[in-house]
Amino acid sequence: MSTPSTPPSVQVKQIRLRISFEMPARWKAKPVEVDPEFAELAELGGANMWCEIDAKPAGNIGFLRVWMVDRGAVIGARKGLEQFLDEYGKLTDVQYRETKAGPISAIEATFLKESELTGEPTRGRALVVGTRMGTFLLTLGGTDTEEYEEMLPAYQLAKSTFAIKR
Template structure:
């Protein structure tokens, strides 16, 4: 099945769903649209078309991170359980980066995740390049620097081939280098259509990211 003839969202492959469940720690899923547990409530504001309802990365939030950023309403964050476990390295490591947090879009009505990775103290561009090189079958790679937000951001867009469903799909990520380390925030998605529908939440994170 190719892009443009995707299956309905309710028929997502079990392997895709299981991959997300394997990476995350146990937790309670709130009703769609409810603030994520542990997040700091903020005044709602439109940014890139997404409504901000919580802040991730700060004190008391679901994931301890070197940065903080706003989360779109309904997106559910969970810390990744045992990301350094060598038995899970195939899922939790990509190039120089280790995944620390998953933000599930399903409560907001999408099939996909924002995943937050950390990558030592190398420059943002170097970390992002290593991250993309480690992505199998990545093509059409394009980097750019943006000035949005409180810190300089390096962003990448690229295409990968989904072997499971046999179609190409868009991916993107941004990286920031802060004193506590380099952080990569990646947006995937079930397919390109799903990915594009989730872009407002990604843009909200990118434009509000700041060091902790």
């Protein structure tokens, strides 16, 4: 999103996200602009993709993605994450745990997802945080488990520095 010393603020879909977190300097954030023909690619399980943080400038193929969960405050963070993961792909070994995103209570899931390219299982991770400003999801995925492992420190940095902007 920006340098690790400056929490990012990303303008997306004509509104400013009310969350921030740090990212490695070479990762690049961009808002998700959705062509109506392909809207289903940016909407999964009641969540809408708001921005992507691209790892390619840092030498990896993959993204961190920020999603906003529709009805998240109504159905709860865990239920929102479960609905999202139900549509995320062919998942196995899904494990949920309570955790923290910065100082905020959160739910995290780790899983194996069948790669669309190779058919092989690859690791994935998702974090959901319910706030007064909405319910936000952060997902990490790569082309394979090796890419996932290389990008995991960026996800952990985002998770540990997650904050709500006032």
